[in-house]
Amino acid sequence: MNPQADPSAPGAASSPSSSGPSGPVVKIIGVGNAGIAMLGMLNHTEFSSAAMVVINTEAGALTSSSAPVKIHLENKLLRGLGSGGDPDRGRAVAEEQFSTLKAACEGANIVFIVTGLGGGAGSGISPVLARAAHEAGALVLAFVTLPFHCEGNRRESQAQKSLEQLKKLADGVICLPSQRIFKIIEENTGARETFRVIDGFLVQAVHGVWQLLTCPGLIQVHFGDLCDLLRDRHAESLFAFAEATGPGRAREVVETILAHPLLDDGRALAESTAVLVSLVAGQDLSMAEINRVMEQIKRQCGRAKILMGAALDPALENTLCVTLIAARQESRAEPAAADAVPAASSSSAAPAPTSVKPRFEMSEEIPLAGGPREVPPAPVSRPRKGIPGNKPVQTQLPLTIVSKGRFDKSEPTKHNGEDLDIPTFIRRGIVMN
């Protein structure tokens, strides 16, 4: 019934935990069994300034967690058995304890929700939690996994439904479909190991975003920019993480990251519409290295909008870490619209995620140290050969008249204002290249 907050633990609900001098107060909240497992994998020393909270409907998983704040959502309906894989029950109990959730988010600037969708707790509680965090005045970024196909239609549709809700309620959603993992793991990898790999990927993403937001930025990325980037695009995101040390680290790190199995030999990058690149390195990071890494990645990313950030972490000696988050637009909105609005927005610091601010800035105008930097899309006219998925993307004018082929002369088949004679993939704006 009540939050079982450990009184001795730091960062108990509503008191902002200690953080860097100017860094935002971040709370990382794991929801459901998957969320708890993922939170357990986070390296606690590194996230020392973040408050960790776990929420679940089952007491068993909560006790095994090492997070300082544990919230056990329970009511008579659940009878101590958890949500039983039913998101409606999870949602009901979360709504009932809305004030508890809100109190848990109090005092944070940014709330990360980490969970696996598909079950009862993750899918049911997360959207409510996102709303609670909003009401408590925090920005919300959700990191979620989607279930495997083999887990059945029901879980899949539950996960999809919850994802839709989360997209509306959270400022940004980074989502990893578990099914993709099959491309990476060996055939006879154990089930437990497989789940660990998936959780590991999500944890890497949390880590990457965390670094981006908290490390002293050489080229800083604000949370608002990140949310802008993710908005409407988070149907499916991919992330890759690579690190390298030594003199040839810039080249090495790019090679590793582009060969990352989740990126489909770079095909995923070519298809994505927004890419976030975060570089973190020790004090010895040189501009030439940043340039080299970005040059390579930019070349892979066809028409994607690229947002990059660079930060220094004194703890990383001689090491260069690159985190890459690629998001693909799947909504029906015309793909070019987001990039085409030439609005010169100021690079003011205040992140205002609730208002969509189109930014398209000339990179020369930005001073080196401040403000987010956006790299304009690489020119598409240069034909390059040899690398798969690196085909030049043909841009589309908004007013193309689609030929209807053999149905050109017949009466159009209208259904709810849609002309069904036009190929579905064109109406849905799916690009084949």
Added chain:
Amino acid sequence: MDDVVFNGIAASLSLLTNEQKELGALVIDLGGGTTEYVVHANGIIRHSGVLAVGGDHVSNDLAYGLKVPLSRAEKLKVEYGAALVTDAGKGETISLTNEMGLEFKRLNREHLQCIMSLRLREIFELIALDLERVGLVGYLRSGVVLCGGGSRVPGLVKLAEEVFQMNVSAGHASGISGLTTALDQPEFAAAIGLVKFGSLKTRRRSGRSFLPTRIKGAIEKLLQR
């Protein structure tokens, strides 16, 4: 011509058993030009509809999307088509050869499947939407039965399961004598149903009094004059 019957009803006549009609079933006939669907529930026909979208649209989409002539698209559909993007199709290329046997074009099989999948999914989604509108989804306890030439597309049953979230099966025409393997084709379901309908008609007519038909015949004669 003696009578007219809706194609979809004819198909359901040949495919559904009485038990299925009693339990509630949706029959979808994916034809070349149109897609018909009929809902049976509690032993009666509850709903029916036609979409003017069929196999020709799939071919047309392919011709447009893959930039090949229609005839070639038709062939590609039959040979390489699938209702879902298969793992095998990913990264596979199809090379087209001209009449001399020389390769002149390469296609990505994933694109082909993706185009088909989107179109077929849309057809199912439109039907599902319509059934939801009339509130008949809960009645389909025996699931969905597919027939028509379009139902030959590999993976269509799985796609339909995904959309409708219930049991889906490919229909088998039953209750007709003859070489079953020759007649048990999804395309023939409607035709077999027509035969059945005709036989039902005549049986009913012979059982009834002659009066109605006689009056009908008299009126027809009058009109023909």
